[in-house]
Each structure stands twice: as C-alpha cells, then as structure tokens.
Amino acid sequence: MPSPESEHIPAPRVGEAPPEPHDAPSESGRQADAPGEAALEAEPSLHAGLEAILLVVDEPVPEVTLAQILERPRQEIAEALRELAAEYTAQGRGFDLREIAGGWRFYTRETCAPVVERFVRDGQQARLTQAALETLAVVAYRQPVSRARVSAIRGVNSDGVIRTLTLRGLIEEAGHDPEHQAVLYRTTGYFLERLGLNDLDELPDLAPYLPDDLEGIEELQQ
Structure with missing residues (x-):
C-alpha cells in the first residue's frame, strides 16, 4: 500500500524527469553556501575592527572615537576592548592592550622588555x-x-x-x-x-x- 506522503506526489509523465524532493537544495542555495563566500562579503567582527585600527594608531585612541568609527555604542566598544585585553593576557601574548591617557593602544608586554631591548641594542x-x-x-x-x-x-x-x-x-x-x-x-x-x-x-x-x-x-x- 502506498504511503500517505506518496499519494500527493504526481507520477512523472513520459519523457519527464522525476520531481526533486522538497528538501533538495537548489542550485542558488548551493552557490550561496560556498565555503568562505559569506565571510568575504560580511563586515569584519567588532574585535577584528578594533585590532585593525589599534595596529596603525600613533597615540592612544579614546573609546568614543572608536565607537564613532565602528558605529557601535560606546559601552559595547569598552566591553570589547576589555575582552581583547583579557584574551591577550590569558594567551600570554608578547603584547597587550592598555588603557593609557584616556585611550587604548597596543604595547609590548613588560615581561618581554629584555628581549625587545636586546633586539634593539644588538x-x-x-x-x-x-x-x-x-x-x-x-x-x-x-x-x-x-x-x-x-x-x-x-x-x-x-x-x-x-x-x-x-x-x-x-x-x-x-x-x-x-x-x-x-x-x-x-x-x-x-x-x-x-x-x-x-x-x-x-x-x-x-x-x-x-x-x-x-x-x-x-x-x-x-
């Protein structure tokens, strides 16, 4: 006996291809899911945007300036900066993110000072x-x-x-x-x-x- 679901699927006519299941991905759907394609079109994450800006600054950048550039609330910027600073410390990176003179900026970590000094003085x-x-x-x-x-x-x-x-x-x-x-x-x-x-x-x-x-x-x- 045919299942209830099969009663609603019309039989193909002679010369026609059988109908595709309803859950089969369309060609456009497969193209949209191409690896990396969505990432290329998407905006950078908040953390990535902050890191990119702080890598090129000459002076500590205030939170309000970062909020204006990234078009995010200042409180969200402040939380993201502190998350990045904590992440760098937890990972033992050779640099850290500090709040100095009313702004934020990358600095080499204090424990790495002897290494940096030898590199420069050599x-x-x-x-x-x-x-x-x-x-x-x-x-x-x-x-x-x-x-x-x-x-x-x-x-x-x-x-x-x-x-x-x-x-x-x-x-x-x-x-x-x-x-x-x-x-x-x-x-x-x-x-x-x-x-x-x-x-x-x-x-x-x-x-x-x-x-x-x-x-x-x-x-x-x-």
Missing part, C-alpha cells in the same frame, strides 16, 4: 635605516614634536621608528602637547655627542641638501 653599531634618519631629522629640526606630526611630515607611520630611536638614546620624551596632550619628543645629549655638536644651533641648514621641489621643507625648517 643593532647599535649598525647604520641607521633611511626611515630612522628621516625621522631623526624631523625631530631634530622640529622639536619638540609629536609622533603624529612626524608621521604627517614623512607621509608614513613613524611610531616604530620613534620607539627605536628612543631605545637607542637619540631622542627622548619632552612633555605633552598642551592642546592635544600628545607626547612630544626631542633629541638628547647623546644625539649631539654622536654628531659632534655643542648645541642644536650648530645643526646645518637643510635646504642645500634637499631637492627644490620637496614638499614640506618649509614646515620642517620653521
């Missing part, structure tokens, strides 16, 4: 890279100057180079900008010693050493 005798020389010149001629200002003049992020120059003793912190509270940097006595100068007034004029069409030269020498 290259003390090596010549400075082009990026380090450019950054050092900006600090020397514009001091005291913030990281953001250095990056704006160079046109690239200079955060890592500034940390290297600081660890090498060529530049140091010189207080905070009264308007934006950004950390300011200046050259050190060791910088003068290495260049054989008595004071900054003996720095040479930059104009003869740079192309006439170099943008920003006026800013650098002011």
